[in-house]
Amino acid sequence: MTRRPMMAANWKMNKTIREAQEYTAALLPRAADSEDVDVVVCVPFTCLHEVGRMAGDSTVIAGAQNFYHEDSGAYTGEVSAPMLLDVEAGAVIVGHSERREVFGETDDMVARKAKRAVEAGILPIVCVGETKEERDAGDMWEKVSGQVGQVLEELEDAGGESLVFAYEPIWAIGTGDTATPEDAQDAIGKIRDLLRETQGDDFAASVRILYGGSVKPENAAEIMAQEGIDGALVGGASLEVESFVELIGAAQNAVAQTEQ
Numbered sequence: 001m002t003r004r005p006m007m008a009a010n011w012k013m014n015k016t017i018r019e020a021q022e023y024t025a026a027l028l029p030r031a032a033d034s035e036d037v038d039v040v041v042c043v044p045f046t047c048l049h050e051v052g053r054m055a056g057d058s059t060v061i062a063g064a065q066n067f068y069h070e071d072s073g074a075y076t077g078e079v080s081a082p083m084l085l086d087v088e089a090g091a092v093i094v095g096h097s098e099r100r101e102v103f104g105e106t107d108d109m110v111a112r113k114a115k116r117a118v119e120a121g122i123l124p125i126v127c128v129g130e131t132k133e134e135r136d137a138g139d140m141w142e143k144v145s146g147q148v149g150q151v152l153e154e155l156e157d158a159g160g161e162s163l164v165f166a167y168e169p170i171w172a173i174g175t176g177d178t179a180t181p182e183d184a185q186d187a188i189g190k191i192r193d194l195l196r197e198t199q200g201d202d203f204a205a206s207v208r209i210l211y212g213g214s215v216k217p218e219n220a221a222e223i224m225a226q227e228g229i230d231g232a233l234v235g236g237a238s239l240e241v242e243s244f245v246e247l248i249g250a251a252q253n254a255v256a257q258t259e260q
């Protein structure tokens with residue numbers, strides 16, 4: 001089974017609507033060539049309607065960076081799946097380490113969000129990853145398998161193509177300290193083995209697993225060349241259209257090389 005690569009931008013808490021318009025206007029014509037790669041741009045809620053409107057029927061998918069699993073009610077400050085559908089969001093980041101570490105999201109909350117997104121037909125990009133201390137203590141897999149396992153327990157009979165995982169080691173985020181391609185491949189390989197053991201071969205073969213953490217144009221080709229790594233979730237290097245377009249190009253080249 002061939003999985004379609006994905007290059008996903010995570011703008012985090014950056015850009016006004018005006019800046020988002022400029023970015024999207026510059027990106028759309030350049031992303032149109034990347035027919036073999038899913039291009040996702042996860043933007044602040046305030047920009048989502050506009051980016052989604054501009055992206056329209058193009059190949060670019062507008063995504064959110066978070067949401068709450070209940071549909072409506074007394075949850076001040078939250079945004080629900082029906083609200084994301086209202087602005088035609090096609091994807092949502094779930095359980096980013098910044099949500100977990102800064103805002104106290106638990107594995108249980110993340111799993112409920114992943115389930116609700118799948119039910120709503122919004123592609124969740126579920127983030128997992130360990131801290132530096134956990135890695136140094138040899139606990140990387142205990143942490144990551146717990147995070148992945150809890151999501152899988154909630155999912156019931158969802159198909160593998162209905163969600164995406166992103167392995168983002170926390171020590172590699174925003175630090176310039178990228179995991180080696182071998183470390184990234186090792187962790188992603190273990191995640192896929194776990195998916196196979198618990199959900200079966202078809203599920204494991206169809207789930208896309210991205211790498212995230214200091215991905216830049218200079219290291220993207222090496223990361224994308226690793227077997228089993230289906231793309232990247234990119235923070236800093238996605239904020240400029242030029243470097244994000246280079247990253248999309250790296251994913252496109254990786255497809256071309258496997259087809260040779």
Ligand code: 13P
Nearest residue numbers: 010173174213214235236
């Ligand atoms: P950087 O690419 O800035 O390291 O951020 C990674 C990330 O957190 C993407 O979700």
